Amino acid sequence: MAADTPVDILQKVLENEILQSAKVVEEHLDAEIQKLDQMDEDELEHLKQRRLEALRKSQQQKQEWLSKGHGEYREIPSERDFFQEVKESKNVVCHFYRDTTFRCQIMDKHLTVLAKKHIETKFLKLNAEKSPFLCERLRIKVIPTLALIKDGKTQDYVVGFTDLGNTDDFTTETLEWRLGCADVINYSGNLTEPPFQSQKKYGTSFTKLDKKTIRGKIYDSDSDDD
Secondary structure, rough: OOOOOOOHHHHHHHHHHHHHHHHHHHHHHHHHHHHHHHEEEEEHHHHHHHHHHHEEEEEHHHHHHHHHOOEEEEEOOHHHHHHHHHOOOOEEEEEOOOOOHHHHHHHHHHHHHHHHHHOEEEEEEEEEHHHHHHHHHHOOOOOOOEEEEOOOOEEEEEOOOOHHOOOOOOOHHHHHHHHHHHHOOOOOOOOOOOOOHHHHHHHOOOOOOOOOOOOOOOOOEEOOOO
């Protein structure tokens, strides 16, 4: 009788892992079904009411977010509007852009998608050249830069595309992962595994602004075509 090849051994291991996973799921479902079978009518009605109340609160929260401008990626006209917008919402992502910087258009595309997906967060854009006071206060030195704001305070920055694989072709999922790392959106993926095409090539370190350094009001561009 011939010995199993490495491929045969690997196949058996995988089959065993699949069977074990299926067994765990089946046992969990059986436990849930048994729990429901043991409930009386009053307990079932209580459970139903709890779920309806949770759904009602969720819908109420969603409507509140929408009323404050969540759910869409939009431009604000002035620095004064920025402070009011940030005051209204717990989580805010603000893109400081410049019309002549091509990479800002790339960022716009991804933020438009994420604004619709993550209505728990407000997504804004502000022209850096029209907001010199705010850019100096927040130490905005490179365009594009995303200011990630929680509870009215800037907690983190995404500067250029360095944290996004250092490529113009980064995916929306990569930007979503980066925002999840800053806890500015509700991220359900694995924060320890950035969705770069090649983690070894790009690495996982973040680029953060030095808050003690100000280099005037001339903004550096992260684009090669400026």
